[in-house]
Every structure is written in C-alpha cells, then in structure tokens.
Amino acid sequence: MMNVLHTQMSASKRNFIFSLLFLAWLVDSLTLFGMNVAIIPISKELHLTQTQSGMVISSFWLSSALMTLVAGWDLTSSDQGRSLSLQCS
Numbered sequence: 001m002m003n004v005l006h007t008q009m010s011a012s013k014r015n016f017i018f019s020l021l022f023l024a025w026l027v028d029s030l031t032l033f034g035m036n037v038a039i040i041p042i043s044k045e046l047h048l049t050q051t052q053s054g055m056v057i058s059s060f061w062l063s064s065a066l067m068t069l070v071a072g073w074d075l076t077s078s079d080q081g082r083s084l085s086l087q088c089s
Contacts, residue, residue, distance in 0.1 A: 024071075028064060028068070031064075032060070032061065032064055035057065035060050036057065039053050039056060039057055042056070043056075
C-alpha cells in the first residue's frame with residue numbers, strides 16, 4: 001500500500017507542501033511569541049488590568065489553537081492529506 005501512496009505524489013511536490021506547512025507553523029509561532037512581548041506596551045497604552053491582558057493573550061492563543069486544529073483536520077480529511085500523513089510516518 002505504501003508504494004501506491006508514494007507514486008501518487010512526486011517527491012518535489014511533497015517537499016513543497018511540507019515546506020509550506022513548516023513556514024506556516026513558523027509564522028504562527030513567531031506571531032504568538034510576538035503577542036506575548038507586545039502585550040506589555042499594549043496593556044500600558046490601553047490601561048488594561050492584568051486580568052484584561054490575560055484575556056487578550058488567552059483569546060489570541062485560543063484562536064490560534066482552533067485554527068491549527070481546523071487546518072490539521074482539513075489536511076487529513078483529503079486523500080492527499082492522508083497520503084502525506086502516511087508518507088511522513
């Protein structure tokens with residue numbers, strides 16, 4: 001079965017998709033890190049309490065986690081996503 005999945009997608013296309021996924025993960029991680037640093041001046045400028053700042057950070061992380069789950073579900077729900085998942089393991 002692995003040979004059938006391997007022939008469905010060329011190595012260059014598979015590497016390109018994995019590169020895009022890695023780049024998306026990197027941008028998401030840098031954005032989350034940037035928000036943790038940026039909350040300090042944001043909370044000072046908007047006069048947010050610690051509780052309000054925590055809510056801002058929590059909502060930012062929650063939206064990122066939900067989008068990660070949606071993207072992973074979308075990737076694995078397609079036939080090419082399943083073959084990518086199998087080839088990766």
